[in-house]
Amino acid sequence: MQHLRTVLAVARSASVSRAAESLGLTQPAVTRIIHELESELEVPLFVRTSRGTHCTNFGQIVADHAELVFAQLDRAEDEVREAREGLSGRVTVGVLVAGAASILPRALVRFQHERPGVRVTLIEGTYDYLIPLLHQGGLDFICGRLPAYRYREGMEVEAFHQEEVALVTRPGHPVLAGGPVSLAGLRAWPWILPLPDTTLRQLIDNAFLDLGLPLPHIACQSVSVIANRRMLLETDWICAFPRQVVEPDIGAGMLARVPVEPLLSFGPVGICQRRDVPLSRAAEGLVAVLRGDSEGRVSIPG
Structure with missing residues (x-):
């Protein structure tokens, strides 16, 4: 990094003495560093003229890359600070x-x-x-x-x-014609149920078992909100969701909540x-x- 800083300082100032001053080094130290890098790369990086010390084509390549390196380091420092403060x-x-x-x-x-x-x-x-x-x-x-x-x-x-469990179906479903219904009354229609290892499925299973009822006919097992919504719109099936998942659809009239008693708690x-x-x-x-x-x-x- 010291080699890159030195090349960049000389390239920017076109002067070994000014570069040494900006780096807090002596002129011989700057010259030595430049010679070390030239020896390692086996090319001349600078040429001295009456108008100062200027980059060769090789030196300009190194100086350009050094600009990028230090710009990235500055950005890294900014990102670390922002990350430390929770801003990035x-x-x-x-x-x-x-x-x-x-x-x-x-x-x-x-x-x-x-x-x-x-x-x-x-x-x-x-x-x-x-x-x-x-x-x-x-x-x-x-x-x-x-x-x-x-x-x-x-x-x-x-x-x-x-959260509550909402049992929903399409608007106009026959189950919506009367008042509140029981789980036993909902066994007349096929259901879309979540997968067996999900919490919601276990809640539904236990609700029926606690009443001594077998599960309704399972038309489909799915946790896809998009697919379940579409199937409900095209069938007389019933599906269980966490209430807030379907609340916007119910409010917009796309789906209807079945008035089941007692209400089921999702937890x-x-x-x-x-x-x-x-x-x-x-x-x-x-x-x-x-x-x-x-x-x-x-x-x-x-």
């Missing part, structure tokens, strides 16, 4: 359906406005997929329904709000992170926005 960097969030549809999108819009230098990446999946990524350092934290206790070893969880929605790994300043900033945007935070055992 990367945040990777594991997302489950409930988190992706409710608190996270709203928080991301606000966070990006406050810290446009931070790049946020979302990776959607189930806990079977996301928890190993979190342990491996591929995620900063997970946002969604909080995990079952079997996933919580070494984890720290924080709940923001309680607490919040974040999950590794207990032994502190969050980066950027990730802390996003979590702070999530806390501020959440409503009706709830407390649960750690």
Whole structure:
């Protein structure tokens, strides 16, 4: 680096004496450094004339690259400072359906406005997929329904709000003609159910089992919000979602919520992170926005 600094100083000033002064070195020291680099590269870098010391073609190549090197170092210093202060960097969030549809999108819009230098990446999946990524350092934290206790070893969880299960279908479905219906009354229609290892599927299964009822006919098993929405619009099927996932569609009249009694609780929605790994300043900033945007935070055992 000292060689590159010296070449750049001489190239900029066209003078060994001025370069030595700017570097805090003696003229013989600057001359020695230049000779060392010329010997290593086996080409002359400068030529002395009556108008000063000027770069040869070879010297100009080295000086141009030195400009780039030091510009990158200055940028690296700026990025380190910004990352230290949480103004830049990367945040990777594991997302489950409930988190992706409710608190996270709203928080991301606000966070990006406050810290446009931070790049946020979302990776959607189930806990079977996301928890190993979190342990491996591929995620900063997970946002969604909080995990079952079997996933919580070494984890720290924080709940923001309680979520409900919404049973939905197309507008005009026959089940909407009357008043509230029971789960037993909904067995007359096929269902779209989540995959068996998901929390929502286990909630639905247990709701029927607790009433001594067999599961309804399963037309499809899917966790694809887009595909499930489309199938509902073209059939008389029924599907279960976290309420906030389909709330915009219900409000727009695209889907209709089935008035089922009793209501099903989806459970607490919040974040999950590794207990032994502190969050980066950027990730802390996003979590702070999530806390501020959440409503009706709830407390649960750690």
